[in-house]
Amino acid sequence: MIWVDTIVQGVLLGGLYALFAAGLSLVFGVMRLVNLAHGDLIVLGAFLILVIVSALGLNPFLAALVALPVMFCLGWGLQFVVLNRTLGDDILPPLLVTFGLSIVIQNALLEGFSADSRRISVGGLEAASVSLGPIAVGVMPLLTFLSAVAVIIALNALFYRTALGRAFRATSDDPVTAGLMGVDPKRLFATATGIAMIVVTIAALYLGTRSNFDPTIGPARLIYAFEAVIIGGLGSFWGTLAGGVIIGVAQTMGAAINPEWQILSGHVAFLLVLLFRPRGLFPRAND
Amino acid sequence: MTALLETKGLTARYGDFQALFGVDLRLDAGETVAIIGANGAGKTTLMRSIAGVLANGPGEVLFDGQPIGALPAAQVMARGIAMVPEGRKLFPSLSVEENLLMGAYGRKVEGPWRLDTVYDLFPVLKERRNNPGTALSGGQQQMVAIGRALMSNPRVLLCDEISLGLAPVVIRDIYAAFPQIRAAGASIVIVEQDIGQALKVADRVSCMMEGRVTLTGRPAELSREDIHAAYFGVHA
Ligand SMILES: Nc1ncnc2c1ncn2[C@@H]1O[C@H](COP(=O)(O)OP(=O)(O)OP(=O)(O)O)[C@@H](O)[C@H]1O
Numbered sequence: 135m136i137w138v139d140t141i142v143q144g145v146l147l148g149g150l151y152a153l154f155a156a157g158l159s160l161v162f163g164v165m166r167l168v169n170l171a172h173g174d175l176i177v178l179g180a181f182l183i184l185v186i187v188s189a190l191g192l193n194p195f196l197a198a199l200v201a202l203p204v205m206f207c208l209g210w211g212l213q214f215v216v217l218n219r220t221l222g223d224d225i226l227p228p229l230l231v232t233f234g235l236s237i238v239i240q241n242a243l244l245e246g247f248s249a250d251s252r253r254i255s256v257g258g259l260e261a262a263s264v265s266l267g268p269i270a271v272g273v274m275p276l277l278t279f280l281s282a283v284a285v286i287i288a289l290n291a292l293f294y295r296t297a298l299g300r301a302f303r304a305t306s307d308d309p310v311t312a313g314l315m316g317v318d319p320k321r322l323f324a325t326a327t328g329i330a331m332i333v334v335t336i337a338a339l340y341l342g343t344r345s346n347f348d349p350t351i352g353p354a355r356l357i358y359a360f361e362a363v364i365i366g367g368l369g370s371f372w373g374t375l376a377g378g379v380i381i382g383v384a385q386t387m388g389a390a391i392n393p394e395w396q397i398l399s400g401h402v403a404f405l406l407v408l409l410f411r412p413r414g415l416f417p418r419a420n421d
Numbered sequence: 422m423t424a425l426l427e428t429k430g431l432t433a434r435y436g437d438f439q440a441l442f443g444v445d446l447r448l449d450a451g452e453t454v455a456i457i458g459a460n461g462a463g464k465t466t467l468m469r470s471i472a473g474v475l476a477n478g479p480g481e482v483l484f485d486g487q488p489i490g491a492l493p494a495a496q497v498m499a500r501g502i503a504m505v506p507e508g509r510k511l512f513p514s515l516s517v518e519e520n521l522l523m524g525a526y527g528r529k530v531e532g533p534w535r536l537d538t539v540y541d542l543f544p545v546l547k548e549r550r551n552n553p554g555t556a557l558s559g560g561q562q563q564m565v566a567i568g569r570a571l572m573s574n575p576r577v578l579l580c581d582e583i584s585l586g587l588a589p590v591v592i593r594d595i596y597a598a599f600p601q602i603r604a605a606g607a608s609i610v611i612v613e614q615d616i617g618q619a620l621k622v623a624d625r626v627s628c629m630m631e632g633r634v635t636l637t638g639r640p641a642e643l644s645r646e647d648i649h650a651a652y653f654g655v656h657a
């Protein structure tokens with residue numbers, strides 16, 4: 135029974151990692167851009183929600199709703215003005231620029247908010263739990279996981295059921311030919327990053343409410359997101375969720391055996407999956 | 422009468438290499454013009470310059486009398502110039518039907534061409550609608566590329582070597598669709614290395630060599646010798 139409990143907690147934790155990873159997966163899938171500042175953008179989102187909560191006295195969930203359009207516009211502008219210029223045959227410029235961006239965001243947040251650790255309060259919901267059969271699960275972890283599933287379903291619907299999603303896939307295949315179909319790749323990429331920032335905001339809500347955060351924790355969170363995307367198979371949203379769950383379960387199982395093994399066992403699971411499936415669990419056919 | 426599409430002294434270069442040297446081309450409404458020429462003559466470069474894929478050098482591209490030479494591809498397409506690119510260039514991640522739908526992404530105008538009428542034109546595509554575009558035979562892929570361009574109901578259709586790499590029967594099937602495409606109202610530029618095929622479908626033929634137009638005329642008026650000279654630069 136204890137193992138079932140451990141696995142369930144791991145699955146729910148995987149939902150958080152999948153949320154961290156989904157935006158990364160989206161941006162990589164559309165424009166082959168690896169955004170090293172992704173974790174810092176999540177932290178930025180958490181600070182934005184914190185500011186809205188304290189300034190307007192809103193519930194964090196409502197505050198996240200207010201933050202969504204702000205983050206969308208920020209992402210759109212960031213892609214259009216900065217990141218588009220780094221895209222090309224060479225993979226180094228986007229890595230360098232987003233690495234720099236990561237440092238800029240961290241320092242700006244340190245300047246504005248100091249290095250103190252913060253937390254967004256959800257008014258008692260942190261401690262609430264529901265029983266699923268014999269197992270008690272926390273309301274917040276459950277909400278996180280359900281949000282992750284909802285985000286994955288929504289992204290899949292966007293990509294495979296809408297004209298915009300079709301344009302994302304076509305442009306990812308061949309931006310020049312997509313141009314002949316009327317796609318302006320620069321604007322399309324900006325829209326993709328804007329949408330990724332909506333996912334980032336949802337991730338930020340759970341990052342900020344479930345644990346302490348400070349301006350420098352972004353890169354550490356990014357590692358799990360990368361691992362989830364890579365073992366899921368680059369560009370596959372369900373794969374990203376599966377990847378998050380595998381890392382989450384490995385971590386809780388490792389911790390159950392020996393608390394010091396939590397982080398390590400997540401990384402070991404990552405390496406094991408890569409050993410047997412070098413292209414991840416759900417690789418795209420034409421990568 | 423102003424031409425529907427016209428280039429005047431159009432030039433284009435790839436870095437230091439100049440590929441077009443002052444090309445004049447004219448397409449009137451309702452017309453089909455064929456461009457022939459040997460490998461490397463600059464036919465594809467001309468199509469790409471008109472479509473806005475390639476930044477032009479000095480020279481003009483006029484569409485309905487309006488200069489469009491400086492517009493990016495997406496805006497040229499939105500005005501009604503669709504291209505069937507050399508090598509078909511289907512989107513491998515998209516199904517046949519999604520490839521077709523993609524053709525109308527930047528220009529949604531009512532007209533003769535919709536999914537159902539494209540399927541009427543090329544019935545085999547309807548059977549394969551859910552296959553990945555790249556799982557089709559070369560000829561079927563070419564049909565998808567043509568259908569995709571038609572989906573925007575273009576006023577001008579640019580076709581770059583649609584017979585490339587296809588068997589003669591398949592080429593015949595594909596060209597069999599052109600009378601219908603013309604009748605539905607599109608004016609057409611066809612780039613073709615197969616001179617016989619070009620002379621059959623075109624109202625006028627232009628021959629290119631080394632980035633220049635070396636001959637223009639109506640098929641009936643051009644002698645074999647003239648074409649040979651314009652094509653190869655030597656007299657037969
Ligand atoms: N991307 C490029 N970079 C540099 N030079 C190029 C490029 N594309 C074409 N060229 C050169 O420009 C000239 C014209 O090429 P283009 O592709 O327009 O010829 P074409 O008439 O379409 O030939 P083909 O019948 O082989 O398709 C050629 O000399 C070619 O080598």
Ligand SMILES: [Mg+2]
Binds near residue numbers: 464465466582
């Ligand atoms: Mg060519």
